[in-house]
Amino acid sequence: MKPQAGEVGHPGSHQGHHRERRRGATLPAEIERELFDRRRFPVLGAPGRQMLRWLRGHPNAPVYRQFSGHRLGPAHLAWAHWRQWRVAHAALPPPGPPRWLDSFVRKAWAELPARRRQGGRPPAWADMEPMGRHDLSACLPDHVPRSLVLDELICFTTSGTTGHPLRVPSHPVVAAEYLAYHRRALRQFGIVPHARAGEVGIVLAGYQQRCFTYVSVNPLxxxxxxxxxxxxxxxxxxxxxxxxxxxACAPELISGDPVSLAALADLPLGHRPRALLSTSMALSEGLRQRLQARFQAPVLDIYSMNEAGPIGVYREDLQGFALLQPWLYVEILDEQGRPRPEGEPGEIVLSGGFNFCLPLLRYRTGDHARLVHTQCGPVLRDLQGRSPVRFQRADGRWVNNIEITHALKPFDLVRYALHQGMDAAFELRVDGREPLAGIAPRLREALVKPLGLPLALTVVGLGADDKLRQYTSDLPGHAP
Incomplete structure (x- = not known):
């Protein structure tokens, strides 16, 4: 699970009437014991109890499978409030290594067993060996600070689209800080969340055969x-x-991925949230426009990962993802670990971050982009998840997968995946709103420009995979 975070609703949503109706419900005693467990809610007032009862006991409520809570006691709650304030008022550093980097490296080097084995003192920054997800997967304790209070840790498991499933250590205060970065993203669209007692701040929507489901409250x-x-x-x-x-919930915000948000758009909802947040997967421009038209609200495409949290939010005026974290240093490196010139493509490498349970030191994300500096701060452009893939045209020339992304950007596709086999033929799997027979000819036409003629292309439907690699190839030389 991933932890998440105006006038609420829209004119005519009768938000005040919702507050009056939320008197809670009578629940079985065993459900209430789990729901109000002090381990999950060390601090829980009357408004929180009423809200939990209402969410769980509503006559239209889903079958909730699990129980969860914020786990913030009084001291941690005060700490979380301070961290929210700090993030809200911090500016992104200027280009180049930030001033906090040296002290962060010294502290992390003293605390992380994997780094201490590399020497008593950290090397020069350019000589520091990058790490990757496989390092975390192979021996996670080597990358967790020795001074952590283990009783306070929480962990969640990633799905492992790179072939390396991973348990990510975290802390209740870290989980609470997701809200601060979502606030930074929303502020760039002119939205300040202010749901309060008696209202629903956010609904996290999934669309999976199996999904962790629960109700909670936000003490912040x-x-x-x-x-x-x-x-x-x-x-x-x-x-x-x-x-x-x-x-009935009338949430101020709804968060999900392109799959769940596309399913949401098909429901006959009367409520309109103030914004939708899309995470986890690439969001097509066509789907973003459909969601915005359907809900008359901005749709934020957030680049995020379990290891680092929210990293950037897409801004059309900047043609890329504006960075969100003041204490996350983003580099673009080549395959040998050397910095790429500004504006040149390479792998996104992270250092720092707000998760003190997993301090990152030159962490290779497997994602690729160009980093440019604008008047509004640093921006990641041409973001591509995981390693770039080249596709071979019929005339023998190679085409970077970014050209495919640009060609398919206008289509209202929830997800798609392009594969080139050993015979050089292509298979495009798509999950979209339109019937396959209607959209397939237009998809073929769009791919003629980057892939050329003759084009051996089959367009098929995409099954219910939760995650997938967007671009793959069996041809030798497909890696740039």
């Missing part, structure tokens, strides 16, 4: 409600309950 915002739910029909008593429950 007056114990407003939070619900993590699964939009798959089998998780509801009746499919119509999905729209009825979401309309």
């Amino acid at each position: 915002m007056g114990e407003c409600g939070l619900a993590k739910l699964n939009l798959m029909p089998h998780e509801w008593r009746h499919p119509d309950d999905r729209a009825a429950y979401l309309d």
